[in-house]
Amino acid sequence: MKGCTRFFILSIIMSFVNTLLEMLIPQIIRQFVDAVIGQAPFNVPPFVLSWLESLGGAAYFRSHMWLVALLIGSLALLVGIAFYATNQTNSIAAEKLHQNIREELFAHIQKLPFAWHMKNKTGDIIQRCTSDAERVRIFVAEQMVSVVRIVIMMGLSLFFMFSMDKRLALIAACSIPVIVGYSMFFHSRIGSSFEKCDQNEGILSTIAQENLTGVRVVRAFGREEFERKRFEKQNVYYTGLWVSLMRLMAIFWGIGDFISGLQIMLILVLGSIYCVNGSLSAGEFIAFLSYNSMLIWPVRQLGRVISEMSKAGISIDRIMYIMNSPVEEDKKDAVSEEETDRAFSGDIVFDHVSFGYDGSVPVLEDVSFTIPAGTTFGILGSTGSGKSTLMHLLDRLYDLPEENGKITIGGIDIRDMKVQDLRRRIGMVLQEPFLFSRTISENIGITDRNMSMEEIRNAAKIACVDDAITEFKNGYDTVVGERGVTLSGGQKQRAAIARMLTQKAPVMVFDDSLSAVDAETDAKIRHALSQSLGDSTVILISHRVTTLMQASCILVLDKGRIVEMGSHQDLLARMAYTARFTISSRVWRRKPVKELFNI
Ligand SMILES: Nc1ncnc2c1ncn2[C@@H]1O[C@H](COP(=O)(O)OP(=O)(O)O)[C@@H](O)[C@H]1O
Ligand SMILES: [Mg+2]
Incomplete structure (x- = not known):
């Protein structure tokens, strides 16, 4: 969390300022309609009233209408600035958090024991480090501030509404649990559909990935048509899932619009009646309608935020599984x-x-x-x-x-x-050596970045791979292809032997490391090794x-x-x-x- 907490706090403060300013605009309109256009007295706190009186009261505003316009315009400008500041600080906080998550996960994974890596699937670890970290970022970037905003908005809207008309405010307040409940119900259903889409996207990309990595097998066994059909089948199924998800979404928004429309209609009808019989002023009614429309959207969002929160919770659990796995540690009295x-x-x-x-x-x-x-x-x-x-x-x-x-x-x-x-x-050469997608010299000289070319070549010569490397167009600067495909199995093994030799370890292990080398080269390497291994x-x-x-x-x-x-x-x-x-x-x-x- 280093470096992002203060941005979070700042974004929450800015969001508060933004919402508060936004909430003031209907109040100005209300006073304008009732006291400037109409004849009612200003209905504002005493300190604002004395300020308005000192300016010259409603009469002054009637002759200087542009002042009201200026006031609303400046407030809108401030709302815009606060909105910008909220988004800016919030995205810095979210990106910094994302960066921290990635950094800490990577650092922790580096320290986890080999046995842990063998037990956990690479694909799953990568998904936890990418998709899950991304989901947390999205939640923080998009939902966390909206939770604050929604809570402030609901609180202030209801406060202003109750202060203007208790009966109408009660209707608005009663509709909140209905809309939130409906939205939560739908979002949990949409959430599981989303998850199904995610899983099937994973399957689709695995098919594509396997075909790319296993292209030689596919071609050699003439499996192109079979693989194409398999991909097509999965692709059709995946598309179908999205279509039904979109249908679900359309139903959700449709019904949601209808429910909130009903609520607005109820308030409009009742408000008009109260207005006509004089228990509500025109200014109050207009302000009330503004607050109600401001309230509806966040309330509808709340259901979504709550269901996203549970998804983010699952992702946090999946990330914490890695972070809580114990790392390799030396004994205290080592x-x-x-x-x-x-x-x-x-x-x-x-x-x-x-x-x-x-x-x-x-x-x-x-x-x-x-x-x-x-x-x-x-x-x-x-x-x-x-x-x-x-x-x-x-x-x-x-x-x-x-x-x-x-x-x-x-x-x-x-x-x-x-x-x-x-x-x-302990220098070790494994049966299936792994080479990084870097140059050959970087691969051989991996133990020391400042290793001289002479040293690298010496090791390569002992491992009988120098000739092969120099025959490449770029020699030692040849980049080993993805998974080292540009080198043959035997060449890779010999490059790995050279890499190990540069380590100059007192114990050297060759674990089946000449299995892909022909018998003649095998003998040659053994001879060269016996000359150079010294007292290892x-x-x-x-x-x-x-x-x-x-x-x-x-x-x-x-x-x-x-x-x-x-x-x-x-x-x-x-x-x-x-x-x-x-x-x-x-x-x-x-x-x-x-x-x-x-x-
Ligand atoms: N990471 C592992 N987890 C579980 N079993 C393993 C693991 N590695 C090897 N084995 C099992 O241990 C046995 C010995 O394997 P191994 O030492 O690799 O044999 P060798 O090197 O002689 O071919 C095998 O039965 C193998 O299936
Ligand atoms: Mg073995």
């Missing part, structure tokens, strides 16, 4: 960065680690192993065996519950480290054994359990001992160990 730094020269130990994502289905069961510092360690296992999960835990993308074992680096439990300190020291600890993860050949120790994982561990030779020897298969070195190189073990 170890210092220097200690973490020292710890990273030690071994990585998984100590009786068990884990399940939603608590019920175990993904890892009692896994214990040590990765000696500075070595290359291989993890082998089929898809779904829990390899990536091990790395999620190491990087604290998911926190390991206290009772499920522990992971230590250099003897320090990673839960005691600051999460940023930990992640900065390297964790190679793969379902392809060739990728792990240079690992000094290989751990074989199956369904979340360790089934084998040892050097490449150890594993071969053990398999030979079991004598279940005749394994030639050539086959071993080509086939995943899972197949060889028949597990």
